[in-house]
Amino acid sequence: MTMQKTKKLNQTPVSARVKLASILTDGLLVDRNYLKNKGIERPLVDYYLRSGGLEAVGRGVYRRPGPDLKWQHVVYSLQVLNYAIYVGGRSALDHQGLAHYLPLGEKEIIHLYSANKLPAWLHEMKTNACFKQHSCSLFSKEAGEMGLTTLPFGGWDWPLSYATRERALIEYVDDLPNKAALEIADKYMESAITLRPDLLMSLLQACKRVKTKRLFLWLAQRHKHAWFSRLDIPNVELGSGKRVIFKEGVLDKQFNITVPSEYLDGGNGDGAEQPLF
Numbered sequence: 001m002t003m004q005k006t007k008k009l010n011q012t013p014v015s016a017r018v019k020l021a022s023i024l025t026d027g028l029l030v031d032r033n034y035l036k037n038k039g040i041e042r043p044l045v046d047y048y049l050r051s052g053g054l055e056a057v058g059r060g061v062y063r064r065p066g067p068d069l070k071w072q073h074v075v076y077s078l079q080v081l082n083y084a085i086y087v088g089g090r091s092a093l094d095h096q097g098l099a100h101y102l103p104l105g106e107k108e109i110i111h112l113y114s115a116n117k118l119p120a121w122l123h124e125m126k127t128n129a130c131f132k133q134h135s136c137s138l139f140s141k142e143a144g145e146m147g148l149t150t151l152p153f154g155g156w157d158w159p160l161s162y163a164t165r166e167r168a169l170i171e172y173v174d175d176l177p178n179k180a181a182l183e184i185a186d187k188y189m190e191s192a193i194t195l196r197p198d199l200l201m202s203l204l205q206a207c208k209r210v211k212t213k214r215l216f217l218w219l220a221q222r223h224k225h226a227w228f229s230r231l232d233i234p235n236v237e238l239g240s241g242k243r244v245i246f247k248e249g250v251l252d253k254q255f256n257i258t259v260p261s262e263y264l265d266g267g268n269g270d271g272a273e274q275p276l277f
Helices: 004-011 015-023 032-037 044-052 071-080 091-096 120-124 165-174 179-191 197-206 210-223
Strands: 055-058 061-064 085-086 108-114 127-135 148-153 158-163 250-252 257-259
Touching: 004 085, 004 250, 032 044, 055 120, 071 085, 071 108, 071 127, 071 158, 085 091, 091 108, 091 158, 091 165, 091 179, 158 165, 165 179, 165 197, 165 210, 197 210, 210 257
Parallel strands: 085 158, 108 127
Antiparallel strands: 055 061, 085 108, 148 158, 250 257
């Protein structure tokens, strides 16, 4: 903050400065509606912007000047502004102890799940990460907040919404783009030794995509964790017929999906047919 702005801020009535500090903790991002609901009307907002008490960090979004923003500040702020979101997929896995491959020298991608469109300013933030939005269409509406949890962040213990490992792993499997990502998913599954079978069953029954469920179960059976034997697979709707997941893959007969041949015992041997393509 410049000396001029500091001087102007010091000239603000003490009661106003205290009020602003009391409703805006360090790192919290808000819009004008939020400030209005807290009793800070437009003229005072404009005054704070001129005097340096507030700074604009995107179109229509503000914060008190302070340290660099972290992605967690942004996510929590969205929650405060009543956006129904959570950190899911690979991001939830990595931040709950299952990370294997962290990109070096690149911004981390934070995967956010929401049924509604997120504000444009989300992509204007200068933080230590960038954001990718996903829909919540993978699970039925009846699933609601099944498989969601909160984890504390920062000195204020802000509760950030996350997918549990169980839900996040299904979400990551659903989002696999290629064989390289399959290798990462296989490593996640290898490390997932403490998943809860009851929650997994409920999530698999709520999952609407047959391909995703088959691929998840195929990956799970490769590692033979104790929880896998407790899944009631016949009560998971897996559809019928074959599903092509990886082109030029071979067919796994147990789950009727095509997978890279190197992941099957003996290549094209037991449990596999010749490539479909």
